[in-house]
Amino acid sequence: MNFPMPDLMPVLPELFVLGMTCAILIFDVISRTRTPAYLLTLATLVGAAAITLVTALPQTRYTFGGQFVDDAMSDALKLMAYVATFAVVVYSRGYLVERGLWRGEFFVLALFALLGMMVMISANHLLILYIGLELLSLALYAMVALQRDAARATEAAMKYFVLGALASGLLLYGMSLLYGLTGTLELPALARVLETGVGDDLVLAFALVFVVAGLGFKLGVAPFHMWVPDIYQGAPSAVTLFISSAPKLAAFAFTMRLLVDGMQPAVADWQGMLAVMAVLSLAIGNLAAIMQSNIKRMLAYSTISHMGFLLLGVLAGNFAGYSGAMFYVIAYVLMSLGAFGLVVYLSRDQHEAENLEDFRGLNSRQPWLAALMAILMFSMAGIPPFVGFYAKLAVLQALVGAGFVWLAVVAVLFSLIGAYYYLRVVKLMYFDTPRADAPAIVPAGDARALLSANGLAVLLLGLMPQPLIALCANAMQMTLQ
């Protein structure tokens, strides 16, 4: 047997992250403090970003016999995933140290999860997509259970695992139906076969339903959203921060690769399903968020509505919609990082700042942190001049352009409902006086600086959104060629 050596250049970032993660795993066993592992993790992320930037080429490359793709979209999303993971590790340091969770496993699991995302982002084959998804999911299950003796976290991990396994099962079943129909697992080949038509449309519809249901679980959109609030609330805040940010990039890539690269010819079939899921998510996410008193749950429901908005971009089915959705997911990750980052930052001294009440009067205690949170909340509500507005604008523009004016009207009406609970956070911080027994805020220089940068990025990208818009447009143009 004579195997041809595959071109390893496109997978260089993945190989680097894998090697470094294994090195950190071994190194952490022999090292007495965690600081070296922490610094090595950050170095890994910076190194991966450098490699991705250096090896980026203007044309799309395939390797491993076409199962793995490296294009502009994958580069952009991977870079954003590094940034998100970097921010997560920096934000959670103080939180984890205080709770005795500052262990090597956290870094290793986070990096393995990142690796899983990278594989998902670059997958061009259903099995590779699935392997990436499982690598990500397994690492996340373990991270949720990191706080072993906390009943709530263990329960959340159990729930996450069971529902995640169910979703994987649905997905795999859908994939097997697709394979039976088309005889291929490779996404472009799948698209070609679907183009010519597959005799049995009923089976195709079934396959689509299963695949889209699995996708819905992973994205956390209604009606497959039940796990999201429980996991977000139960997991340690630092892990919630991670789950709510970077994996959404991978989930977006997953959606794009599967539905757009693989099943574009069946667009009329999945468009309707996505429309139902999107509207339901907007409704359930925004309405349920109003009733929450726990900010992690509130943000969880808000995530559901944001993912619904993201699906609106995808279902528009045109170039503007895809690049709008990509813009949306990047903007969302930035906002979510900041919002959960602040929750983590304020959770100190064995006190979990997870109730809305903990934000009461923040303006008179820490005006700058309150201003950052206000920026993030207004941005999530889609009020200009913050980046969240342009994300919504991009998606709405694509929707109106594709003729879905009624969907655009539904989307803005639910944004109005959404504005209420974001405003409530601002109200608590600015209009109310702090509780007398509010715990002190422990300053942490690195996290504070990064949080400031994060909040300012949301503002600056709102004043000057063109670079990010151009990036997304270029990435989509290249990917869709």
Add this chain to the structure above:
Amino acid sequence: MTEGIGLLSLAIWVPIVAGVLILATGGDKNADGQRTLALIGAVLGFLVTIPLWTGFDYASAGMQFEELAPWIPGFNVHYRLGVDGISMLFVILNSLTTVLVVLAGWQVIRERVSQYMAAFLIQSGLLNGVFSALDGVLFYVFFEAMLIPLYLIIGMWGGPNRVYAAIKFFLYTLLGSLLMLVSILYLYFQSGGSFEILAWHRVGLSMTAQTLLFVAFFFAFAVKVPMWPVHTWLPDAHVEAPTGGSVVLAAITLKVGAYGFLRFILPIVPDASREYAWLIVALSLIAVVYIGLVALVQSDMKKLIAYSSIAHMGFVTLGFFLFNPLGIEGGLIQMISHGFISAAMFLCVGVMYDRVHSRQIADYGGVANTMPRFAAFFMLFAMANAGLPGTSGFVGEFMVILGAVQVNFWWAFLAATTLIFGAAYTLWMYKRVVFGAVANDHVAQMKDIDSREFVVLGLLALCVLGMGLYPLPFTEVMHASVDNLLAHVANSKLVH
């Protein structure tokens, strides 16, 4: 087309930059410095708008002081600014009001001074942006962003029920603007991929499209004006807002809604506007008559002035939908005049509130005995509010009534009742508060206005009298633009 930074950019960014600088100065330890900085920022912001009037070309109906720069090429959005005879005066009015607001809050605001001053300055810059933006998305960004500082102003420095009022204000106005956002996107595609507002004026639209756009824009602007029956947020917001907040709300923010009618609804959907003019006229007349009666029974002075604002704004919308020059120019004059008078009325109530901490009419009486100078100013503004000839309040109302007579006598008749109701609620309130014997100890201890308050009220008195006695400079500015607008609206742009 101006090279570099134009006057309009300065009018927008000088106050915003000053506001950010004030925020950077930190807590209340530096309050005096922060107040001074705010005043410098506000005065500078006002000074840069003066050349807009002195350099204005009266003969031209087009946009002047235009600026154009690419902003978001990915969406074909430009940083496009310009003013015509309709919008120019509002930029100046807004910048002047900001100076007054900074002065009015000088001593009253003692907590979080930097945030208070910064909020007003940033708000002022954003409002100038609303009046001068000529790109749909740019307009929308300013239009929405200005809600944020006002929300914080009402909620942080307002009265006891401020939280409810702030959230109600925000959500109410957001509902209107979100529908407008969809309309803006629709127009983008109808005009072949342009966000330029003036290009939308030329886009032909079917009657169905015009009707839907009319409804969406109508909601956005009617809530802001506010027109009956979507006015209910205004009394709450006014009552709970601090004096400065009420002044900005009444003098400027309400004008944004009316401005939207002239810039968006009339020229973009002229056929629908003519078709549904009866609706606007009816709502306006209800505002004039019914809200005038509602104002009569108020026991809270701020609420009374708030309702009187709604009635006066009814005149504005009535004038706009008469489709004759007298009506539109009368409406515009009424907007500016109402900017001066309502600002002055709220400042007068603020002056008394600072001393007695009550807005209830029943808590006052005989103020003239302890505050004679103040009572004189208050008298002038109350008369202006009632539309006494010689004050600015008369000019706009008279023009609109004349315009209405040309169209329909009964409209004019109903509109003219405002001269009775307006006089009734304003002067009755004035009588109960100012005349008579000194009502209680609080009133007995009231000190007359100091020099700072004298300057603020004196400036406004000059404006009210000046505009009332010699309104020509104001109408001259508008003629060309209003004629142009009317000519445009007269032509159908219906496509089938």
